[in-house]
Amino acid sequence: MDEHAQASDPGINAVPIRCFDQARAKAARWEDSAHKSRPGYLYGLPILVKDLTAVKGLPFTLGSRIYKDNIAATNDPLVDVLEDSGAIVLGKTNTPEFGAGANTFNDVFGKTCNPWDTNLTSGGSSGGSAAALAAGQVWLATGTDLGGSLRIPASFCGVVGLRPSVGRVPQNFYGEASSVGELGVHSVSGPLARNVPDLALFLDAMAHHHPSDPLSRQPPEVSFSEAIQPGKWPLPSRVAWSPNLGIAPVDPEVATICEQAAGWFASMGAELVHDCPELHDAVDIFQVLRAAVMAADPAGGAHMRDPGRSLLKPELIWQYEKGFSQTPEEVARAKHAHKHYVQRVLDFMTRFDLLCCPCVMVAPFDVDIRWIQEVQGTKFSNYVDWLMMTYAFSLVDVPAISVPCGMTTDGCPVGLQIVGRPQHDAALLAAAAAFEKAHPFAGMVPIQPNEGT
DSSP: OOHHHHHHHGGGGOOOOHHHHHHHHHHHHHHOOTTTTTTTTTOOOOOEETTTOOOTTTTTTTTTTTGGBBOOOOOOOOHHHHHHOOOOEEEEEEGGGGGOOOSOOOOTTOOOEEETEEEEOOSSSSHHHHHHHHHTTSSSSEEEEESSSTHHHHHTTTSEEEOTTTTTSSSOOTTHHHHHGGOOOOOOOOOOSHHHHHHHHHHHHHHHOOOOOOOOOOSSSSSSEEEETTTTSSSEEEEEEOSSTOOOOOOOOHHHHHHHHHHHHHHTTOEEOOOOOOOOOOHHHHHOOOOHHHOOOHHHHHHHHHTHHHHHHHOOOOHHHHOOOOOOOHHHHHHHHHHHHHHHHHHHHHHHHHEEEEESSSSOOOTTTOOEEETTTTTTTSSSSGGGHHHHHHHTTTOOEEEEEEEESSSSSEEEEEOOOOOOOEEEEEEEHHHHSSSSSGGGSSSSOOOOO
């Protein structure tokens, strides 16, 4: 496996931090632990961990020159849980600086390219994990998601990425994350995999309580691997479909591919309704609360003072400045609007089992374009706005998954975002597994990185 990783990675730069010797040593002395009877036990399976998550003894850069020499002194709670579940960390995957943005590049390790075409982006901010999976370097990799960072790279790389319900996966509340929940939005850690059964297994390995994370829960009574078995969970009876959530310009080819995919649920007997919640204020709410999160980060002030400021990418400087310039009244208005927003979405989901929509408004684009500035005549003034298809649901505690659903005429993967009811992660995974089984896309990875044209 390390030979394949070393052969495939130069073309995509997905795993800049490797610990093959350390992994071999752990594997040599690995034995079944006291936890081996629990669901999701991985029996020494190698995994990759995103470089926003601490692994003791390995570099912990967060994709920033500020932390390029930082070595993690302890494990993130998620890594503790995964190692207890029999996982062996093989390396750490690339991320944008501080996970900010949906194109994976930074000044420490460079850019991560898409295995389907190495001229294109792998998405972000878990782009290194998604690219490594698509290239066949591992079966399982971790990611994080505030604005869509598990789902967007999954869509771009033709793999599966789940934003689980808050508390389903333990994590460490370092830096800005310590204030995320207080402001009504949550960053979560979660799984990426090549297919839904692998992802369900990985979620079983992750879904355990850790004493360092008070939001983390005990595992469900029925494992996720069991829940996705045919007949274990009924197929959805009522599914909403929206090509744009009423707020987003979406590339017509992407919308058509996703609409055809959503139609499968109707072919299986579900009532498919063209509808979505009222999300008109999603952009304003997310932008204010996201900036407030950055401003509340205890390290934010230090980052914005030289020499830290001179090492930050311009998008982060803009984000910090927006957060510091917002008034308490602006943040309070956004929090008030957010409460009504959440209630509208939750009320909508009482009428539907699932909501389907495109995961991203565009297909993978040139890796050297920092962020999308225009789609279908709509211009974006910052690096966050164009991610609205995913962060619209990050504002609400509902699980959401991206599953491969088609290819563009240029040969790029497209992901269908499927949103579930609050806390219904198992039902969401069961529906995604049934969809995947009826389509050929899971069998299209791994692929050898393609240099494109």
